[in-house]
Amino acid sequence: MSTDSAAGIDQDSLDLILSGVRRLVDEVLIPAEAETDQTGAVPPAIAEQIRDFGLYGLTVPADYGGLGLSVAQEVAVVFELCRASPSFRSLIGTTVGVGGKTIALDGTPEQKQRYLPSIARGETVVSFCLTEPGSGSDAAGLRTSARKDGDSWVLNGTKRFISNAPTADLFSVMARSEAGSQGSRGVSAFLVEATTPGVQVQQPWDKMGQRGAAVADVVFEDVRVPADALLGGLEGQGFRTAMKVLDGGRIHIAAVAVGLATRLLEEATAYAKDREQFGEPLAQFQLIQGMLADSETERLAARALVEAAAMRADAGTNVRREAAAAKLFATEACWRIADRAVQIHGGYGYMRDYAVERLFRDARLLRLFEGTSQIMQVVIARDMLR
Numbered sequence: 001m002s003t004d005s006a007a008g009i010d011q012d013s014l015d016l017i018l019s020g021v022r023r024l025v026d027e028v029l030i031p032a033e034a035e036t037d038q039t040g041a042v043p044p045a046i047a048e049q050i051r052d053f054g055l056y057g058l059t060v061p062a063d064y065g066g067l068g069l070s071v072a073q074e075v076a077v078v079f080e081l082c083r084a085s086p087s088f089r090s091l092i093g094t095t096v097g098v099g100g101k102t103i104a105l106d107g108t109p110e111q112k113q114r115y116l117p118s119i120a121r122g123e124t125v126v127s128f129c130l131t132e133p134g135s136g137s138d139a140a141g142l143r144t145s146a147r148k149d150g151d152s153w154v155l156n157g158t159k160r161f162i163s164n165a166p167t168a169d170l171f172s173v174m175a176r177s178e179a180g181s182q183g184s185r186g187v188s189a190f191l192v193e194a195t196t197p198g199v200q201v202q203q204p205w206d207k208m209g210q211r212g213a214a215v216a217d218v219v220f221e222d223v224r225v226p227a228d229a230l231l232g233g234l235e236g237q238g239f240r241t242a243m244k245v246l247d248g249g250r251i252h253i254a255a256v257a258v259g260l261a262t263r264l265l266e267e268a269t270a271y272a273k274d275r276e277q278f279g280e281p282l283a284q285f286q287l288i289q290g291m292l293a294d295s296e297t298e299r300l301a302a303r304a305l306v307e308a309a310a311m312r313a314d315a316g317t318n319v320r321r322e323a324a325a326a327k328l329f330a331t332e333a334c335w336r337i338a339d340r341a342v343q344i345h346g347g348y349g350y351m352r353d354y355a356v357e358r359l360f361r362d363a364r365l366l367r368l369f370e371g372t373s374q375i376m377q378v379v380i381a382r383d384m385l386r
């Protein structure tokens with residue numbers, strides 16, 4: 001299954017965006033990382049700057065007021081953006097990624113017209129609701145129900161660990177619309193506005209890392225939505241849509257891992273040049289150089305894999321295997337790079353005063369969400385053996 005095949009923008013325009021993001025990261029986001037980690041929220045003024053920059057419109061087609069980047073261009077921006085804590089990226093993550101893309105890829109023309117322009121302006125934050133208390137990796141085991149009642153649908157169920165739920169204006173919800181169906185069959189996607197009676201966002205979870213990014217459960221209790229809330233106007237296509245946006249989402253998360261790995265290596269290299277032991281900078285010791293070189297090699301390999309998957313997606317080719325491989329390799333590599341960055345910092349790397357301590361915790365999530373590393377292995381092998 002292909003993700004999408006956006007034409008993208010010209011190189012000069014992309015270069016402008018990339019240099020703007022780099023400035024935003026260096027001058028605004030990195031200086032605000034520690035505060036964001038401590039308070040558990042991105043400062044509102046910074047959230048505003050991210051909105052003003054147009055980042056919510058990253059993947060919205062230009063016809064709807066977005067930047068209309070191709071997948072290869074999207075990952076180039078994410079490489080830059082994620083030199084800062086991925087908490088900041090998470091603010092736009094579900095809207096430009098798995099949430100918003102459900103509409104961009106499979107919405108009806110009316111649904112696109114209704115939501116995409118305000119998504120592009122950063123006025124409609126979208127969350128993606130697939131996971132449930134009883135179904136994580138086994139996403140097809142979902143039990144949230146959607147019952148047809150006259151001209152409406154009535155949704156009941158609980159969605160777990162929903163990114164950006166506390167600030168979401170719109171939920172893209174996967175629910176079982178065919179009573180008694182099993183697995184991926186009989187699942188439809190619904191666009192549920194947050195103000196609909198019966199939608200209850202729970203208290204955010206207290207997380208290990210990416211603490212500026214809010215994640216909460218969402219309960220749907222007798223939530224009545226009109227017939228045109230059914231994504232694409234098609235019943236039984238919800239699981240297909242979910243898997244399609246997750247292919248793109250996995251390339252995106254793999255790009256997050258590359259961006260974060262780049263930053264970790266900047267921190268580790270600077271520290272190794274500065275810190276002296278045995279009368280010499282750490283950077284002079286070949287065992288330290290070995291850790292730096294292994295990390296840089298893995299970062300470059302991850303980047304190449306992400307770029308290859310993105311180009312394939314832009315060509316409209318099936319990327320299920322490549323997206324999973326990119327996520328598996330890049331997030332596992334980022335984790336090893338984070339561990340080495342802490343190791344190079346010695347005891348200081350364990351202290352909250354140092355960025356690598358925070359980034360190490362941030363990195364841990366990447367191997368878990370949008371499919372764990374084990375599920376990436378399952379997806380790759382299943383595709384190979386088909």
Ligand SMILES: Cc1cc2nc3c(=O)[nH]c(=O)nc-3n(C[C@H](O)[C@H](O)[C@H](O)COP(=O)(O)OP(=O)(O)OC[C@H]3O[C@@H](n4cnc5c(N)ncnc54)[C@H](O)[C@@H]3O)c2cc1C
Pocket residue numbers: 094127128129130131135136137138160161162163164207215365368369370371372373374375378
């Ligand atoms: C911070 C955060 C944000 C999230 N945001 C969202 C969101 O916005 N929307 C959303 O829908 N979901 C979201 N999720 C959910 C996330 O996608 C799931 O947590 C993830 O898919 C794993 O599901 P689980 O936690 O239930 O773990 P489980 O499925 O219970 O897995 C537990 C362990 O068993 C392993 N395992 C499971 N099945 C197999 C198998 N067949 N073979 C081998 N190993 C297996 C897993 O790899 C894992 O190691 C988020 C999660 C987190 C932590």
